[in-house]
Amino acid sequence: LSEPSKVSAATLRRIHEAIRVTGFVPNALAGALASQRSMLVSALVPSISNIVYASMIASFNERMRARGYQILLSETGFDPGDEEAFIATHLSRRPDAVLLTGIHHSAQARRMLLAVDIPVVEVWDISTTPIDICVGFSHVEAGRAAADFAVEAGYRRAACVSAGDERARRRQQAFSERFEERSGHVVSAAAFNEPASLANGRSGLSRLLEEQGFEGGVVFCSADLLA
Amino acid sequence: LSEPSKVSAATLRRIHEAIRVTGFVPNALAGALASQRSMLVSALVPSISNIVYASMIASFNERMRARGYQILLSETGFDPGDEEAFIATHLSRRPDAVLLTGIHHSAQARRMLLAVDIPVVEVWDISTTPIDICVGFSHVEAGRAAADFAVEAGYRRAACVSAGDERARRRQQAFSERFEERSGHVVSAAAFNEPASLANGRSGLSRLLEEQGFEGGVVFCSADLLA
Numbered sequence: 077l078s079e080p081s082k083v084s085a086a087t088l089r090r091i092h093e094a095i096r097v098t099g100f101v102p103n104a105l106a107g108a109l110a111s112q113r114s115m116l117v118s119a120l121v122p123s124i125s126n127i128v129y130a131s132m133i134a135s136f137n138e139r140m141r142a143r144g145y146q147i148l149l150s151e152t153g154f155d156p157g158d159e160e161a162f163i164a165t166h167l168s169r170r171p172d173a174v175l176l177t178g179i180h181h182s183a184q185a186r187r188m189l190l191a192v193d194i195p196v197v198e199v200w201d202i203s204t205t206p207i208d209i210c211v212g213f214s215h216v217e218a219g220r221a222a223a224d225f226a227v228e229a230g231y232r233r234a235a236c237v238s239a240g241d242e243r244a245r246r247r248q249q250a251f252s253e254r255f256e257e258r259s260g261h262v263v264s265a266a267a268f269n270e271p272a273s274l275a276n277g278r279s280g281l282s283r284l285l286e287e288q289g290f291e292g293g294v295v296f297c298s299a300d301l302l303a
Numbered sequence: 304l305s306e307p308s309k310v311s312a313a314t315l316r317r318i319h320e321a322i323r324v325t326g327f328v329p330n331a332l333a334g335a336l337a338s339q340r341s342m343l344v345s346a347l348v349p350s351i352s353n354i355v356y357a358s359m360i361a362s363f364n365e366r367m368r369a370r371g372y373q374i375l376l377s378e379t380g381f382d383p384g385d386e387e388a389f390i391a392t393h394l395s396r397r398p399d400a401v402l403l404t405g406i407h408h409s410a411q412a413r414r415m416l417l418a419v420d421i422p423v424v425e426v427w428d429i430s431t432t433p434i435d436i437c438v439g440f441s442h443v444e445a446g447r448a449a450a451d452f453a454v455e456a457g458y459r460r461a462a463c464v465s466a467g468d469e470r471a472r473r474r475q476q477a478f479s480e481r482f483e484e485r486s487g488h489v490v491s492a493a494a495f496n497e498p499a500s501l502a503n504g505r506s507g508l509s510r511l512l513e514e515q516g517f518e519g520g521v522v523f524c525s526a527d528l529l530a
Contacts, residue, residue, distance in 0.1 A: 099418035104395035191326030
């Protein structure tokens with residue numbers, strides 16, 4: 077099969093027919109070991125069912141597939157310690173590249189990623205010290221821009237509903253600082269130690285309204301799901 | 304590393320320290336070839352960004368991970384021909400099990416899956432002739448139950464907005480037949496040849512209202528996204 081020129085056309089035809097009928101599939105593990113290319117790309121995201129990561133993975137998958145790669149996907153949650161364990165198992169499969177969410181990884185995870193000679197892409201944040209390649213945006217600038225927008229739209233009071241992950245916290249903090257600086261008013265906050273969900277959004281809003289007496293202002297949510 | 308009892312405790316400690324510092328990760332491809340177990344489970348779903356499949360994959364991933372398996376995920380679309388190509392690449396990685404969406408697979412896909420001696424689970428439908436294991440529900444009965452519910456709630460007129468996949472069509476057809484049978488009214492329909500989306504839902508409803516003059520009844524949608 078790897079050197080079809082060595083057999084006659086008729087024999088080759090019979091071989092292919094036998095393969096078709098029996099449903100034989102070549103072993104890609106052996107091929108990957110021999111060629112040092114697995115045609116696998118690892119993708120690690122905090123949450124598969126969150127639409128922002130799911131949409132990213134759907135596009136990423138489509139582009140990679142068009143180039144013959146398959147995606148080995150893991151849902152890591154938001155803890156760098158959990159992520160480290162996933163990175164180790166992913167690298168043990170010898171992927172041809174790795175996609176990581178965020179820039180905060182454990183020291184051991186960074187060491188493992190630096191030791192493999194493959195492209196490592198960090199997305200969803202920006203960094204001056206990427207492991208390899210980083211494509212993303214600034215969460216601090218995003219929070220500040222939202223605060224500027226709210227102040228310029230005439231809002232004098234603001235509150236935040238925020239999920240428990242590190243990026244959400246940075247956006248929320250940047251929003252609050254900038255809004256307080258420009259409006260002179262303290263920003264109320266309802267923060268959760270869990271990922272964003274519709275239920276957290278509802279309970280965050282009712283905390284603001286009922287417990288903190290928030291009214292007549294703008295509410296900054298750390299994610300679509302909360303809003 | 305595979306026989307730690309052959310070296311002294313001090314040597315083993317030095318080896319482990321060297322591994323930690325250099326970020327060395329063992330090669331799982333070689334291990335999988337030798338042991339005939341890849342600890343990979345293949346999951347094939349039509350769409351990753353559709354919340355019904357994303358939620359299923361999130362739970363499936365969590366359960367499999369708790370048992371030490373990693374998920375090799377592919378988005379197949381709704382065409383059995385495309386699915387066949389994915390099944391071949393997945394099987395070439397020697398997964399320990401396969402999860403498939405739906406019961407309609409190409410003849411060659413069935414042959415390949417029957418030839419491998421691993422669990423194959425079909426979900427999201429039911430069949431009297433599963434490849435191996437089938438866990439799902441009846442789309443025809445679901446459509447009929449919705450029609451019964453609508454008739455019993457007093458609706459005399461009904462319309463359908465339906466996506467282009469085969470399961471959606473079966474639900475819609477079962478709904479229409481049962482509703483027509485029990486109400487004596489013809490069910491209007493806006494059907495798309497694409498997957499369900501919010502945009503299709505909006506345009507389906509406006510087709511029903513503006514072009515077909517539908518009013519005063521119940522609208523059956525083939526998916527949450529359309530509704």
